[in-house]
Amino acid sequence: MSAISSVRRSWLLAGGAGALLLFAGLLCARTPALSIEVAVARRAPLRVEVNTNGTVEPVPEAELRVHARVAGRILEIPEPGTRVVTGDVVLEIEPGPVAAELASAESEKLAAEESLRAAQRTHTRVSKRAATDAELHAEGALNPHRYAESRAQQAEARERFENLQSEVPLRVASLDLRIAELRAQLAATKVLAPFDGTVYRTSYKQDEISEVGAPVLWLADLSRLRIRANVDQVDLGRVSVGQQMRITANAWPDREWSAIVSEIVPYVVVKENRSVSESLALVQPPSEGLIPGMTVDVDILVADVADALQVPAMAVHRGDGAPFVYTVVGDHARRTPVELGRQGISTVEILGGVEPEARVVVGYSSGLEDGVRLEIRIPDVAAR
Incomplete structure (x- = not known):
């Protein structure tokens, strides 16, 4: 082969490679960046709560449930809501x-x-x-x-x-x-109040005829209440005696009450397609506004961390059973394995894999993968 042919071939190869590079560059330039939202991994206090519901009930030693021992005409019975003191007549049957x-x-x-x-x-x-x-x-x-x-x-x-x-x-x-x-x-035929309390429920009125064994009235000291909360089976390992409980009720949207978990009932039942156990919690005074039978919302504080590195829960993905996030490096996504800690309401504690102030992609968008070019749609929002 002549020297002229060799030079000509080298120029052709160089031209082809340049054309390929030019085409790749044009292709990248024409491929749109993936529009995403990001958040910043930040250190902040973290409260971890189990959110559920429950009902209000008196503590057993502060409640009297009166059943009729005899059948007969009721001569005296207080109206629901009546306050009584020790020794007052709460039921009299002829x-x-x-x-x-x-x-x-x-x-x-x-x-x-x-x-x-x-x-x-x-x-x-x-x-x-x-x-x-x-x-x-x-x-x-x-x-x-x-x-x-x-x-x-x-x-x-x-x-x-x-x-x-x-x-x-x-x-x-x-x-x-x-x-x-x-x-x-x-x-x-005559029942006296054994303690000061409130008649909070009755099933008969004056002059009606009671039946033997039928419940007639319920008396309780309403300053001594407890919450019977439903704890989902998956949360049982996180709830324990002594934890704080925050109570809210639709009837009083601007009020809160506190309670302390006193007992975990060691039995799981199915309620409304939920496998739950029951947690009993003593309401701390004041308890005014809560009445037996009321349905309440319950937040059980299972952890309170003063300083935890956190990212939004929506930034965490799972692949092959392992958690990872997409961090933003330059203008590209990088799949980054992470070690998770406690789960808050909307954030997750990061124990390893991500440094403070790192930017992470929030949520999932079609096409999101390692190395994809990104366009930040909204300015950085700190994880809360």
Whole structure:
């Protein structure tokens, strides 16, 4: 090959390479940058909360649930919301029918005991007479017919006495149980408040007829309340006794209450397609505004970090089970693996992989991948 041909070939190759570079440059220039939003990884306090709902209820030792022990006309019952003090009558049922039944049972017991005593007296009397008749018969002073009658009367008295000796104690024991129950029922026709509190619910009104065993009223000290909160199964490992709870209610949008978790019920149930356990929390005073049965929103504080490096939760992605973010390097995206810490409401703690003040892409856009050219759509927003 001649020198002229070699030079010509070199120029052709160089020209081709230049053309390719020029085409690639033109292609990049024509490929639009991906428009994205970014946030800055910043250090700030981080509160981690479990958000759920619950209901208000009195603590068991500060609540009285009254059930009717007897059926009868209700003579006295307070209206819901009535404040009572210790010793006030909170329920009175007409005692007449129970009192009459009690008097009848007591009279029946006395009659049974008296029948035994009478049989004993008769047996003693007839036995003495029979002994005398036996002596007279032996002396020939009493004819055989009269003597036979005497012995028959003695046998009859003895049989009756022996029968009553076995029957009456059983009957009296049964009546004693019945009398005790009736006395308890009679006492239950009038219920007194065992503590100062508020009648917060009733199921009967005055002059209505109560049914045996039916709940009649609920009395509680409303300064001693607790929250029964639903804790999703996935959050059980984060909730523990002693944690603070913030309580809000739609009925009082401008108010908050606090409580302390006192117990985690070790049982999971399904409620409205949620697998939940229950957390009990004692409401800290003041508790005014909360009433039993009210549905409330609950935020359980599971962690409170004074200084944590954070990025928005929407900046974190997962691939192959590992978390990563897209950091902004120059005007390109770089896929950056990260180590996550605690999860806040809208931010995530970063334990490794990203330095403070690093810019990260927020959210996901079609075409977002490692190395893609970026156009920041909104100025940097610090992670909050």
